[in-house]
Amino acid sequence: MHPSAFIKDRPKYKNSTELFRDFNLFVACEADEDIPYLAKCIGEDNIVIGSDYGHNDPSAEEKLVESLQKREDISEPFAKKILSENPRRLYGLDG
8 A cells, every 4th residue: 555545544633732632742841941932832731840859959940830930921820721730631630
């Protein structure tokens, strides 16, 4: 069978936001990353906070939540999604 025959069976997405939503894909980021750019690429609903919190090494960021909430380029509702709503959905904690 010719390889092009398989293309018609692939799901088609208008954008990467749909792809991340449909396949339940999430990206973990740290507070100092370019989160607004990431949100433009995949949407706000599939980003979670990631850190080495609890690891006693130089990559741990003790004030991770505070750092994210203080960013002027991230709205309060978006920060809440990253810190609470999206992780709850990722781990199936919404009921």
